[in-house]
Amino acid sequence: MSAEKTLEILELFDFETRTLSVPEMAAKLQQPQSSVYRHMRVLKEKGYIIEYSPGLYSLGYIFLKLAKIVKMDINLPAVAQDAMRELTRTTGETSILLVPSNLQAVCLASVPSGHPIKVSSEQGTIVPLYGGASSKALLAYLGEHVVEEIFKKGTVQKHTEQTILNLEEMRDHLEEIRQKGYTYSDSEIDEGVAAYGMPIFDSDRKLVASLSIAGPKDRLGKKKTEEIINALKTAVEKIQNQI
Structure with a gap:
């Protein structure tokens, strides 16, 4: 007592x-x-x-x-799992958790929608940092030096007609992402795949990951952007409250 x-x-x-x-x-x-x-x-x-x-x-x-x-012992995929399941259930699309790693991004976890999509979303998959909503939600907050290094090292490659290949265009695009707080991509890495992404910060406002949903452009385009963003924001806030 x-x-x-x-x-x-x-x-x-x-x-x-x-x-x-x-x-x-x-x-x-x-x-x-x-x-x-x-x-x-x-x-x-x-x-x-x-x-x-x-x-x-x-x-x-x-x-x-x-x-x-406590923060050192946090297992981010485990913490995010419930929020990701709810996000997939709400939107009907695959949810993806990504972290930055050596000028690339790595998929930590995903919750599939049940509808196959042509996008790399398996745990451990390495994806470009310069294309797709999941990655750009990270790149927008990693700092100008990271953006410049990606372009200077020649790692930026054309995957589709929508891939951003110009440094100045990318800078403008990332600034727009920071202003809106989320990003949208359409066939930037995988043809026909659209996605929405948001950054995840810890209690010190340090970037730790990004959360996104991805699906076929034809299907995702029929859904209301506002509803998707609200669902994504709710999921991100749930995760941030635990880290």
Whole structure:
């Protein structure tokens, strides 16, 4: 019971309530101040609570260390699985989770729609970083130096008539992606395949992956863009809330 009361004190803190006095804690918990002081002494000794200013307390810096440990142990495909299944169910299209790797992109996970499509979406598949909604949702946030290096190294190849081969055109396109927050592609890598993609950021706003849906252009073109983007945004937010 003592441990439970101690945890209840920690749970009083959130983004809106970042500092509290002992009288405030006692009132919220409906406990005597003497009892709260007893639990607070242990929390302060262990570094879980610090005295922010005289009489006001906040969470201690030890939580930064614990948060880093949790983030290191996060299995992104496992975290994303439920959101991806729901996205595929809602849109009826294959959902794909991609991460950047050495000027390319790697598929971490996918949830197939049941409708075969000509697109590489198996776990471990390496795909170009310069084409397709999944990849461009990454490239738009990797920095100008990455974009320049891809073009300077000559890795950009023409896959279809829609593949962007000009550096300046790509820069303009990536800026448009950043402004909209999502990207759309039509037959850039695989002929007849369309896709929508969005970046995934962690709590420090660091890019970690992209989430996209892909399907035949003929079928995807019949669906409302707004509904697809809303479904994609909902899935991305679910994943981001866990990382």
